[in-house]
Amino acid sequence: MEEKYDHSTPKFGSQQMRDTFRLSDAYVMLNHGSYGFPPQPVLNKRNQLLEEQESHPFTWFRTNLMDYYMESVKIAANLINGDVEDTFILSNVTEGTNCILKSVMLKERENGEILMNTHSYEAVQNMLSEMETTYGTKTRCVEIRFPISDEQDVVDLYARQLDLYPNIKIAVIDHITSPTALKLPVEKIVEVCRERNVLTLIDGAHAPGQLDLDMKKIK
Ligand SMILES: Cc1ncc(COP(=O)(O)O)c(C=O)c1O
Known part of the structure; x- marks a missing residue:
């Protein structure tokens, strides 16, 4: 089922921000640059998409994938004020x-x-x-x-x-x-x-x- 996300800026402060991530309380993360990790809503969305892909592979690849990709490209292009047709998403x-x-x-x-x-x-x-x-x-x-x-x-x-x-x-x-x-x-x-x-x-x-x-x- 589609989950609704709160896109507003999260409250600043170590505990509020920390609670958005899955990090163990015992873990002090100093190198997000090398080993970044996504916040929980992103993980949830990723899991939902993976489930969709695995349960309907043909529909996923032939029908939905390009629409999802373009939706993400538009959001990424908007974030960087770039042209949609000049924006691509790569693995890294x-x-x-x-x-x-x-x-x-x-x-x-x-x-x-x-x-x-x-x-x-x-x-x-x-x-x-x-x-x-x-x-x-x-x-x-x-x-x-x-x-x-x-x-x-x-x-x-x-x-x-x-x-x-x-x-x-x-x-x-x-x-x-x-x-x-x-x-x-x-x-x-x-x-x-x-x-x-x-x-x-x-x-x-x-x-x-x-x-x-x-x-x-x-x-
Ligand atoms: C300046 C710079 N360029 C490139 C990379 C490599 O990024 P990626 O892991 O997305 O390939 C990094 C990773 O930390 C970086 O700091």
Whole structure:
């Protein structure tokens, strides 16, 4: 049976929020970034859909699945102020990053360079070094060192690397860096990339829910 959900913002405070999750009272969770877990209403919905899939497989795949998918895409697009036709749901960020980098670089191969930064996620760094072996691409890196006094400093560092290495085809920009929790000025970095005809891939693994996202503003 369809369960009705309360979509209002939950009350703030450790106990109220904690009660929304299944966490054991004895468990202190400090790394939601690596091993995130959904709140109870999401689990309930997931279980309900799984039940529906298992009990009516043919109807599920042939009739309902695309409608459910599109319903979710519309909600996701609205959350990030993106166009519905430009929004896709993938299993995780690693899959999305792989799809984009490998399809963009397929044609470039030996001449293609990819820009990351020193705070980029380790799995992304591993992917780039794997692509150096299998695709023959080259990885360039923006070194972001502390202390950082102004966000323009970071934008300037990107501009400097892009000017130094004109073969850079695409830049991977973390919206919030994983090891250091830096919020990068993605709008301005995208701008300096566009001015140089360089594509951008924003790794937004930690952004939805933490930042008000506006894909149309970021362009
Ligand atoms: C910046 C960043 N990118 C990518 C990922 C990988 O995300 P996923 O586990 O959804 O593939 C993470 C995971 O923590 C991350 O912090």
